[in-house]
Every structure is written in C-alpha cells, then in structure tokens.
Amino acid sequence: MLTLHEVTAGYGDTTVLRDVNLTVGDGEVVALLGPNGAGKTTLLRAATGFLRPRSGRVSLDGKDMTAEPAHRYARRGVCHLPEGRGIFPSLTVRENIAIQARGRDVEKSAAEVVDLFPALGTRLRQAAGSLSGGEQQMLALSRAYITSPRLVVVDEASLGLSPRVTDTIYELLARLAERGVSLVVVEQYVQRALALARTVYILNHGAVIHVGRANDITADDIYEKYLGIGH
Numbered sequence: 141m142l143t144l145h146e147v148t149a150g151y152g153d154t155t156v157l158r159d160v161n162l163t164v165g166d167g168e169v170v171a172l173l174g175p176n177g178a179g180k181t182t183l184l185r186a187a188t189g190f191l192r193p194r195s196g197r198v199s200l201d202g203k204d205m206t207a208e209p210a211h212r213y214a215r216r217g218v219c220h221l222p223e224g225r226g227i228f229p230s231l232t233v234r235e236n237i238a239i240q241a242r243g244r245d246v247e248k249s250a251a252e253v254v255d256l257f258p259a260l261g262t263r264l265r266q267a268a269g270s271l272s273g274g275e276q277q278m279l280a281l282s283r284a285y286i287t288s289p290r291l292v293v294v295d296e297a298s299l300g301l302s303p304r305v306t307d308t309i310y311e312l313l314a315r316l317a318e319r320g321v322s323l324v325v326v327e328q329y330v331q332r333a334l335a336l337a338r339t340v341y342i343l344n345h346g347a348v349i350h351v352g353r354a355n356d357i358t359a360d361d362i363y364e365k366y367l368g369i370g371h
C-alpha cells in the first residue's frame with residue numbers, strides 16, 4: 141500500500157536519506173532498524189507527509205503522494221505515532237481523545253479507549269502530562285485504534301518504558317497487525333521488532349543496507365553484521 145521510490149530527503153543543506161526504496165504491503169509489518177542518526181525518524185516523516193522529499197516518489201495504493209501534506213495522508217488512513225508520543229500534556233486525557241477522534245463521536249471514542257486501556261478509565265479528566273510514561277504511550281496509541289487506520293507508523297514506541305509496559309504496547313501493536321493494519325515500526329529492541337515483523341529494513345547513513353524476511357535473520361546477526369554493537 142505504501143511505496144517509497146528513490147527517496148532523497150533532509151533538512152536545509154543536510155541530506156539525510158539517499159535514494160531510499162521501501163514497500164509496505166497490505167497488512168505487512170515492517171521493522172525499520174539502524175543505529176542512532178541513521179535516518180529512521182526522517183524516513184517515517186518522509187513516508188507520511190511530514191517531510192517533503194527532495195526527489196523520488198512516495199505513493200499510497202499507487203497514487204502519487206509526494207507533494208501532499210500530512211493531513212492528506214491521514215485522510216487516506218495513515219496514522220503516524222511520533223517519537224515523544226505526540227500527545228498534548230496540558231490537556232486532559234479526554235481532550236486528547238477528542239482531538240484524536242477528528243470529528244468522530246468523542247464519547248464513543250473515549251469508551252473504546254477505556255475498553256482497550258482500562259488504566260486510562262479513571263484518568264479521563266486528568267492532564268495527560270500527569271500520566272505515567274506507559275499510560276502516555278497508551279494514550280498515544282489510542283489514535284491508532286479510534287481512527288481505524290490502514291497503515292500505522294510507530295517511532296520508538298518503547299522508548300523509556302519498563303519491559304512490562306513495553307510488552308503491553310507490543311501486544312497492542314500485534315492486535316493491530318491481526319486486524320490487517322499495515323505497520324512500520326522503528327524500534328531499538330531488535331528482538332521485539334523481529335518478533336512482530338514480517339520484513340526487516342536496516343538503514344545506515346540514510347541508505348537501506350539490508351532488506352529481508354524477519355524469519356531469516358537473528359537479532360545477533362543484525363547486531364554483528366549491521367549495527368556493529370557486539371552484545
């Protein structure tokens with residue numbers, strides 16, 4: 141459903157991505173891995189209309205989206221969950237849900253979120269910034285449920301969270317995948333990403349240096365061959 145063809149992108153005079161090709165099929169889960177500064181966040185931004193490529197082409201279901209802004213991607217079912225959660229800390233949980241709901245019934249959306257994340261049920265009137273890190277990430281993930289997207293792009297969902305909360309977040313991503321939602325997941329924990337994904341892309345210095353099936357590679361291989369961090 142999503143295709144990046146020879147995408148080059150960057151900021152000001154800095155070129156970050158160079159001729160990147162990437163495809164995500166309907167219902168496919170892609171893990172996007174690579175060292176710090178490799179350009180993973182930049183790739184997600186270029187793939188969802190938040191950063192316009194300098195050259196190359198981004199398309200959704202065959203339609204050229206390269207020059208389109210992010211809200212047009214959203215209208216076509218793309219949900220971008222940025223690093224840093226993308227929630228409004230000074231607004232209440234309910235107000236955040238109202239913004240995520242984008243014109244949908246807020247009560248119904250809030251009920252859906254509470255059903256999915258009972259922990260948020262007693263906190264609807266609380267400022268989102270006063271939630272724990274895990275609860276804030278759950279609130280951020282709510283967007284991917286109440287808007288019924290076809291493609292969800294997730295940047296470092298587990299950053300700073302405990303292993304237990306990370307398990308919960310990954311169960312929810314797996315549930316989205318079971319529903320047939322396509323996912324692109326940037327993750328520092330290679331093992332977790334491999335367990336979820338069908339396809340692995342490894343990025344280094346803004347270029348794709350490996351594409352393959354997640355079943356055909358181990359986390360150790362990825363560290364040794366591509367990330368250069370013996371562990």
Ligand SMILES: Nc1ncnc2c1ncn2[C@@H]1O[C@H](COP(=O)(O)OP(=O)(O)OP(=O)(O)O)[C@@H](O)[C@H]1O
Nearest residue numbers: 151152154156174175176177178179180181182183
């Ligand atoms: N807004 C910006 N303006 C200028 N340069 C930027 C900007 N955002 C990122 N960069 C640079 O682009 C490069 C790639 O950054 P990016 O955040 O895409 O990498 P990443 O793989 O997601 O890294 P990390 O794992 O550390 O988040 C880095 O050298 C970074 O300094």
